[in-house]
Amino acid sequence: xxxxxxxxxxxxxxxxxxxxxxxxxxxxxxxxxxxxxxxxxxxxxxxxxxxxxxxxxxxxxxxxxxxxxxxxxxxxxxxxxxxxxxxxxxxxxxxxxxxxxxxxxxxxxxxxxxxxxxxxxxxxxxxxxxxxxxxxxxxxxxxxxxxxxxxxxxxxxxxxxxxxxxxxxxxxxxxxxxxxxxxxxxxxxxxxxxxxxxxxxxxxxxxxxxxxxxxxxxxxxxxxxxxxxxxxxxxxxxxxxxxxxxxxxxxxxxxxxxxxxxxxxxxxxx
Numbered sequence: 001x002x003x004x005x006x007x008x009x010x011x012x013x014x015x016x017x018x019x020x021x022x023x024x025x026x027x028x029x030x031x032x033x034x035x036x037x038x039x040x041x042x043x044x045x046x047x048x049x050x051x052x053x054x055x056x057x058x059x060x061x062x063x064x065x066x067x068x069x070x071x072x073x074x075x076x077x078x079x080x081x082x083x084x085x086x087x088x089x090x091x092x093x094x095x096x097x098x099x100x101x102x103x104x105x106x107x108x109x110x111x112x113x114x115x116x117x118x119x120x121x122x123x124x125x126x127x128x129x130x131x132x133x134x135x136x137x138x139x140x141x142x143x144x145x146x147x148x149x150x151x152x153x154x155x156x157x158x159x160x161x162x163x164x165x166x167x168x169x170x171x172x173x174x175x176x177x178x179x180x181x182x183x184x185x186x187x188x189x190x191x192x193x194x195x196x197x198x199x200x201x202x203x204x205x206x207x208x209x210x211x212x213x214x215x216x217x218x219x220x221x222x223x224x225x226x227x228x229x230x231x232x233x234x235x236x237x238x239x240x241x242x243x244x245x246x247x248x249x250x251x252x253x254x255x256x257x258x259x260x261x262x263x264x265x266x267x268x269x270x
Contacts, residue, residue: 003055018054213243
């Protein structure tokens with residue numbers, strides 16, 4: 001039995017991706033949901049994609065003809081574009097939901113009475129702890145302060161939950177840091193910098209990106225062609241640019257729109 005496993009934001013999107021790859025209709029497959037999607041806190045913190053297994057029914061493969069295959073193949077690009085367009089529309093809708101949830105956070109925390117300017121540190125720590133509690137993750141939080149710069153180190157009781165807090169390429173950790181930053185600066189007369197880390201992730205990630213940059217630059221020069229990296233946030237893109245700014249025969253540029261903006265490593269033919 002021919003089958004495939006696909007992952008997407010929703011079960012329907014995952015099924016459509018699978019059907020498109022198998023080149024059959026929905027009536028000709030059996031669908032098994034391996035993992036249901038989870039929206040996560042605020043629509044993005046701890047969110048998980050749907051995972052489905054789609055298998056072609058035994059009697060379908062023998063009845064397929066070359067003509068049907070050709071028709072399905074000709075529609076393949078159209079289906080892919082439809083799915084991409086729907087995914088983009090859904091992403092825009094999710095962004096609106098996130099903004100609404102963030103507005104609620106701002107409204108709730110604006111009611112907190114700040115007696116002294118230095119209360120912002122306690123508010124930041126309490127808000128971070130509240131976020132982690134809502135994610136059902138038991139953690140210890142260590143806070144250090146230096147010249148209006150708050151550094152938080154998160155220590156999950158269950159080490160397996162480290163990945164949940166970090167998220168894909170650090171997306172969840174960045175989202176939590178953004179919310180803590182947002183709430184904290186509502187209660188301070190001067191701007192407060194916020195940094196969140198867990199198990200030294202940010203340092204390891206930075207080193208990993210620098211190593212990746214050097215390796216891809218070497219590849220670009222070897223094959224004399226441009227190399228496109230995966231989409232990254234502004235901080236990570238700056239790391240790539242910095243790592244290769246003095247690299248001979250290489251130029252780096254950013255292209256695309258957020259959140260799909262990426263670095264392109266260009267080979268300069270001298």
